[in-house]
Amino acid sequence: MKFRIILEYDPETENYAAYCPELPGCCSAGDTEEEALKNWAEIL
Template sequence: MRQVIMYPGEDGYYVVECPSLPGCISQGKTKEEALKNIKEAIQAYTEALNDQGLAIPEEKFDALIVAV
């Protein structure tokens, strides 16, 4: 299970990032498509780490919202 952050991109697509996996970013035309795509990106990212014999970063579920 991984925490993701979703936000609207400048091009009208939804951008999704997985903070615990640096550089693991995807997008989609809809929220549903963006979530599907980030799931695939997370799977590919962790498989690549496994293939290279590298450790998979642990997930941290610390999330805060700051109102300014």
């Protein structure tokens, strides 16, 4: 199954957030884009 993952940078926290609009409430964060995506993969 494929999911659309959105990455957003938050300048206040200096972190990246990764979330999937099709899965409300499921999100991850990291210091880099790669870390946020790695953390997202661990959710699934």
